[in-house]
Amino acid sequence: MAKKYHNLFAQIQAFEKHVEDLEGRIYQLEQKIEQMIDVERNHLIRIKNNEEVSDEFILSGRKYQDLSPEKAWKLYCNRDFDFILIDVSDKEFTPEEKLPEAQSIPWEDFPDRFYEITTKTTPILIISEDGTNSVLACEYLAKRGYYNCNNVSGGYKHWIGFQVSKIRSA
Numbered sequence: 001m002a003k004k005y006h007n008l009f010a011q012i013q014a015f016e017k018h019v020e021d022l023e024g025r026i027y028q029l030e031q032k033i034e035q036m037i038d039v040e041r042n043h044l045i046r047i048k049n050n051e052e053v054s055d056e057f058i059l060s061g062r063k064y065q066d067l068s069p070e071k072a073w074k075l076y077c078n079r080d081f082d083f084i085l086i087d088v089s090d091k092e093f094t095p096e097e098k099l100p101e102a103q104s105i106p107w108e109d110f111p112d113r114f115y116e117i118t119t120k121t122t123p124i125l126i127i128s129e130d131g132t133n134s135v136l137a138c139e140y141l142a143k144r145g146y147y148n149c150n151n152v153s154g155g156y157k158h159w160i161g162f163q164v165s166k167i168r169s170a
Contacts, residue, residue, distance in 0.1 A: 039063055042147045045121050049148070063142035064149035066135075072125060072152040073160035083123040088137045093129050095156045107133040114141060123148045131155040 039061050046053050046065075057065060067075070075081050076099075087102040088110060089095070105113045107128065114137075117124065124146065126134040131154050138149040152159070 036061070038145070042142070045147045049121075049123070051123070064138035064151060066151045066153045067125070069152070069154050069158040069160050072127075072150070075123075075125065075150075076161065081123070083125050084117060084119070085125045085127065086117065086137065087127055088133045089128045089156065090133070093156075095159075097161070099127070099161070102127070107136060110137055110140065114144070117141070117146065120146045121148055123150060125150050125152055127152040127159070128155045130157045 042063055043053060043058055053065075075083065076085070085099060085102045087095075087099065087104045088107045089104075091106045091108065103116070105116060124141070126137045126141075126149060128134040128137070131151060134151045134155060138151045141149045
């Protein structure tokens with residue numbers, strides 16, 4: 001039931017407060033719609049680039065993909081797949097082998113150096129020691145409009161290429 005106001009100024013103040021609250025809610029809805037549009041752009045770019053995109057990825061509204069070690073290795077070895085490989089491992093970490101294509105941007109420097117990734121649509125494979133920093137980097141980039149981020153799940157710890165190298169050298 002609406003309050004009865006005996007004072008016209010109190011009634012005007014109540015209306016102004018109500019309008020202010022509505023404006024705040026509209027702003028929140030606009031922000032949410034922008035986020036949803038960004039996710040849809042992400043999905044459309046992946047589809048345009050003929051990437052395999054699972055129903056679950058689309059339905060859950062994910063902004064980046066988690067690639068299994070096998071899937072990441074398959075993409076890495078595909079000569080027709082154009083990608084950027086970013087290593088966000090800690091500065092002190094040294095992998096078994098260096099990935100020659102990897103651009104090193106340690107996680108602790110990432111907020112100051114992410115702009116070195118010059119394209120927002122080319123697929124970006126992001127790897128770290130165990131996959132933790134790469135998840136953080138994917139989330140960071142997705143929030144800044146990078147549409148094609150891919151976390152290499154398990155990172156160097158589960159990188160298939162090291163196992164393949166051991167088998168070949170044996």
